[in-house]
């Protein structure tokens with residue numbers, strides 16, 4: 001797998017493997033263009049390392065970005081879109097200043113049905129990896 005400059009896969013204090021920055025990033029910087037394979041919901045692929053792109057289209061991340069963990073107070077976000085030619089693109093973009101060595105995170109915003117316990121450690125941790133707008137729904141279940 002070709003290495004993406006500026007990031008590295010490490011053991012994470014949040015969960016399993018994670019990804020750290022190997023240089024500083026400023027808000028708005030594109031940290032990585034995601035290399036991935038598209039699949040549709042009806043194919044029933046393993047969604048653990050996949051991004052939702054649009055509608056029933058998902059992208060299985062096949063580069064180092066697949067190991068970026070979730071945080072309820074993330075320092076990056078995913079931008080993803082269909083390209084209009086049957087493909088799609090996705091990238092990881094900094095939303096906070098990120099220091100060399102800092103773990104990269106984004107908000108997975110899982111639907112409540114897919115929620116998992118969260119270990120991000122943020123003071124504002126929701127307790128679950130779940131869309132902030134669906135936390136109430138999860139707690140009522």
Ligand SMILES: C[S@@+](CC[C@H](N)C(=O)[O-])C[C@H]1O[C@@H](n2cnc3c(N)ncnc32)[C@H](O)[C@@H]1O
Pocket residue numbers: 012014015016017018048049050066067068069070071116117118119120129
């Ligand atoms: C794409 S993987 C991320 C890489 C993962 N750490 C690994 O080593 O394979 C997504 C899975 O990692 C785990 N994970 C990611 N962020 C987490 C967090 N904040 N708290 C607990 N588990 C987390 C969850 O099981 C989630 O479904």
Ligand SMILES: [Zn+2]
Pocket residue numbers: 071072073118119120121122124125126127128
């Ligand atoms: Zn959390």
